[in-house]
Amino acid sequence: MGRQPCCDKxxxxxxxxxxxxxxxxxxxxxxxxxxxxxTVPKLAGxxxxxxxxxxxxxxxxxxxxxxxAFTESEEDQIIQLHSCLGNRWSKIASHFPGRTDNEIKNHWxxxxxxxxxxxxxxxxxxxxxxxxxGDFLSKPNDDDRRxxxxxxxxxxDEKPEEIELNFDETNDLFNDYQMLCESFDLDSWLNQExxxxxxxxxxxxINQQWVDSVDSFLxxxxxxx
DNA sequence: AAACGATCCAACCGCGTTTCG
DNA sequence: TCGAAACGCGGTTGGATCGTT
Numbered sequence: 291m292g293r294q295p296c297c298d299k300x301x302x303x304x305x306x307x308x309x310x311x312x313x314x315x316x317x318x319x320x321x322x323x324x325x326x327x328x329t330v331p332k333l334a335g336x337x338x339x340x341x342x343x344x345x346x347x348x349x350x351x352x353x354x355x356x357x358x359a360f361t362e363s364e365e366d367q368i369i370q371l372h373s374c375l376g377n378r379w380s381k382i383a384s385h386f387p388g389r390t391d392n393e394i395k396n397h398w399x400x401x402x403x404x405x406x407x408x409x410x411x412x413x414x415x416x417x418x419x420x421x422x423x424g425d426f427l428s429k430p431n432d433d434d435r436r437x438x439x440x441x442x443x444x445x446x447d448e449k450p451e452e453i454e455l456n457f458d459e460t461n462d463l464f465n466d467y468q469m470l471c472e473s474f475d476l477d478s479w480l481n482q483e484x485x486x487x488x489x490x491x492x493x494x495x496i497n498q499q500w501v502d503s504v505d506s507f508l509x510x511x512x513x514x515x
Numbered sequence: 516a517a518a519c520g521a522t523c524c525a526a527c528c529g530c531g532t533t534t535c536g
Numbered sequence: 537t538c539g540a541a542a543c544g545c546g547g548t549t550g551g552a553t554c555g556t557t
Contacts, residue, residue, distance in 0.1 A: 304527075305526075306525075306551090307525090307526090326542085327542075327543075328542065340543090341542085341543080341544095342526080344543080344544085345525090345526070346525090346526085349524095349526085377547090378545085378546085379546065380544075380545060391544095391545075392524085392525075393524085395547085396524055397524095399523095400523060401523095517557105518556105518557085519556085519557080520554105520555090520556080520557100521553105521555080522553085522554075522555095523551105523552085523553080523554095524551100524552095524553105525549105525550095525551095525552100526550090526551105527547105527548085527549075527550095528546105528547085528549090529545105529547090530544105530546090530547105531543105531546105532544080532545095533541105533542080533543070533544090534540105534543085535540090535542090536539095536541100
């Protein structure tokens with residue numbers, strides 16, 4: 291005999307969460323904490339599986355979530371960590387208090403990947419795309435030595451405002467990026483992050499403050515997703 | 516104003532690992 | 537010790553929104 295099943299999947303709700311469901315889940319966790327995700331939906335009165343509740347809490351409802359756009363320095367750190375850790379999003383996210391692995395993964399796939407490609411870098415290997423198995427392909431001709439980045443939307447027939455990066459400029463950017471990566475000491479940075487007054491301690495304070503004030507600052511009737 | 520395509524992101528799926536009976 | 541379920545993670549999807557034609 292192993293554990294009891296997480297859920298029977300019959301009659302369970304799927305898809306986007308409603309405000310009412312969010313409220314139920316938050317109220318339950320605020321009052322009871324998290325001990326076993328399997329029991330959470332049942333005790334909270336939700337027709338969801340524990341897995342779905344866990345995801346909703348982690349990615350959306352957690353009080354210590356930092357919302358808003360990623361800053362440039364956050365992006366740089368993500369790139370640096372990705373070059374060391376690869377697609378281990380939860381590991382990367384653990385160094386950004388208030389950011390979720392899902393959020394970082396989405397940001398990587400929608401923004402940073404493109405940014406690296408524009409720099410002529412392979413987002414997987416962080417190496418120049420011209421390079422295959424250690425050998426550079428033939429020297430690019432003049433047409434190939436230009437990357438064009440549109441920086442403003444086109445209006446009708448108007449010529450788009452563009453930044454032209456020739457091959458040498460792209461290389462300069464890549465060199466800068468490599469220097470940044472080389473000068474980045476992952477170990478000391480990780481130590482520094484973990485020494486920051488212990489994140490768990492900080493989070494518990496934040497949680498407590500949030501729990502104390504949750505009903506006063508959240509007007510659920512007017513809650514906007 | 517409508518149609519279409521691109522982009523974003525919340526949520527789901529499936530798999531490997533961990534935990535428990 | 538073993539097997540089944542829970543957990544956690546990374547990949548993928550689908551719907552909402554935005555921008556362009």
